[in-house]
Amino acid sequence: MAKSAVSLNPTRDDFEALLAESYADHPATEGSVVKGKVVAIENDFAIIDVGLKTEGKIATKEFAQPGKASEIKVGDTVEVYLERIENAMGEAVLSRDKARREEAWTRLEAMSAKNERVDGVIFGRVKGGFTVDLGGAVAFLPGSQVDVRPIRDVTPLMNVSQPFQILKMDRRRGNIVVSRRAIMEETRAEQRSELVQNLAEGQVVDGVVKNITDYGAFVDLGGIDGLLHVTDIAWKRVNHPSDVLHVGQTLKVQIIRINPETQRISLGMKQLDKDPWEIVAERYPIGARVKGKVTNITDYGAFVELEDGIEGLVHVSEMSWTKKNVHPGKILSTSEEIDVQVLEIDAAKRRISLGLKQTQNNPWATFASKYPNGSTVEGEVKNITEFGLFIGLDGDVDGMVHLSDIDWKRAGEEAIKDFKKGDIVKAKVLDVDQEKERISLGIKQLGTDPVSTAVGIKKGDTVTCEVVKVEDNGLEVRVAGTDMSAYVKRADLARDRSEQRPERFAVGEKFDAKVTLFDAKARKMNVSIKALEIAEEKEAVAQYGSSDSGASLGDILGAALKKKDAEAKSD
Secondary structure, eight states, X not given: OOOOOOOSSOOHHHHHHHHHHHHHHSOOOTTEEEEEEEEEEETTEEEEEOSSSSOEEEEGGGGSOTTSOOOOOTTOEEEEEEEESOOTTSOBEEEHHHHHHHHHHHHHHHHXXXXXXXXXXXXXXXXXXXXXXXXXXXXXEEGGGSOSXXXXXXXXXXXXEEEXXXXXXXXXXXXXXXXXXXXXXXXXXXXXXXXXXXOOTTOEEEEEEEEEETTEEEEESSSSEEEEEGGGTOSSOOSOGGGTOOTTOEEEEEEEEEOTTTOOEEEESGGGSOOGGGGHHHHSOTTOEEEEEEEEEETTEEEEEEETTEEEEXXXXXXXXXXXXXXXXXXXXXXXXXXXXXXXXETTTTEEEEESGGGSOOHHHHHHHHSOTTOEEEXXXXXXXXXEEEEXXXXXXXXXXXXXXXXXXXXXXXXXGXXXXXXXXXXXXXXXXTTXXXXXXXXXXXXXXXXXXXXXXXXXXXXXXEEEEEETTEEEEEETTSSOEEEEEGGGSOSSGGGOOGGGOOTTOEEEEEEEEEETTTTEEEEEHHHHHHHHHHHHHHHHOOGGGTOOHHHHHHHHHHHHHHHHHHO
């Protein structure tokens, strides 16, 4: 390009023209990436000529790769970022880092748009992860994205070039998030797919236990993992996989199932052995008594191992004849050897029902043979309920005295108040139901049934009564010659209304009355003086005439009384 003519005595305008010409030859603008030449290296700084009036300088460390020393030398052509054409010291302000960053962002955006992998170097640690140099641009690698499994020591991965997947980019904010794990998962998926194609269900392969969890063990089949579930380790119960397996153990397993969609592989060990349930019905016939070991105790019963792979359940209801609503752990303990009886077998569902109490004497049968109906027993009042008393008996069984069987003469609700817990009482055995495990007792049956002493008495009979209790509404009396009590209502104390007064009678006083009600089933008897007086009057009238003959009622009754007295004296 031709130089402009300048006068021998340049003016201010001449200098401005020369400066403009110089910029025209070198159209470098601030904020852009330009090429420059290393003209010198002084005190760890590279002096760069970018074609401006003055050179700029950049620290040599900006030309170094992460973890390596700088290899820049005089004469090298490099790309740098022009921040300012001239600073206060008259130097160009340059930056190699910013030039690399601008170049890297442009390259990375293009690769991210195509979903391509990018190479980078992990060079530092920050909160929550690591920093990665992507050839000039710094990205963030979250700790969870380093590997498919947590890594304790990341040192071997640092300062080593390796591929990453860009998860997110924001140029305006200068944020880039990358993942190493995504690359590894993709690689593993490719390897896994290839390995799965060479496996088949039913195939027996060798594997190495890689990890153990509560629900099973992960087994390495040579680059691909399969799950050996705890229920497929052995035919017998395995409480925890670590009880029979350990990490690093080599074992043979059978491929049970391969999911082509998820490429998950289910493995089994017990399938390599014969299923003991195939002959369980032959080995353990119903009713047989066998020995077993308690392996597990739950709220609803206890599991008993009869042999390897064969377990049965003793339900809580089959543990004890007498201990009801008791936790199985209070009857049995883990590892205890016990005798049980086979109650039921369901080979299809792999279930055996066992009984513990069946191997012991049935206390209800023992009690029934020792105390037949009608026997007298003695025991402690264990409980009092609204419907009766529960009494502890021999053999650790309870019997019940119903309210209706406490007293002959009083209501059960009243009679039960005479008892309290801990009382020792006698009772008579009324019935033993072995199937329902019930014993019916009676206290009143120890005495005589008052009704039985009143045999022959019927409604209309005349009986002699003794006053037992005087009440406002009548009299409670005892019928002579029996143990029966009867009641005389106020209205039945006399025919004459003025004589219907209970207070004119005294306890112990005796009188005759007519039976107006006798209900043996309800154990109830009512008597009436009034009814007797009316009956006697009718009888006198019938024997000695009527008032129509001219005799007064008093004359008739008087004659009847005289005759009665005469008959009494002659007797």
